[in-house]
Amino acid sequence: MIQWRKSSRSQGAGECVEVSVNARQATLIRDSKDPSGPHLAFRHDDIAGLFARIKDGTLDL
Template sequence: MIDGIEWRKAGQSSTQGGECVELSTNIAEVTYICDSKDPHGPRLALRAADLAALVGRIKSGFLDL
């Protein structure tokens, strides 16, 4: 567990469950991503440029999610 991280969930997320990720505040140039259904589970750590590239690929439909 990483202490002191503030997480934010997408505004479209509901309390009904489903598919949702949460992003951390930017800590030392790194943003952490976790599954909101498993908040103590594994986390993905990305630098700003890598996060922007991932979001771009998701939005373009390049990734089959």
């Protein structure tokens, strides 16, 4: 069973993502409004690189 978690900073309006980290070296991300819907899977090093680029301003989201 996948253990999903939501940010403690979520506003409660259901507009957030949930994250799960599994032993197969994957980080899973899904829309909290559709828990039975699809999810995205990223390798740990790929998602860490994405977050680093967002934080340092390389990606302007």
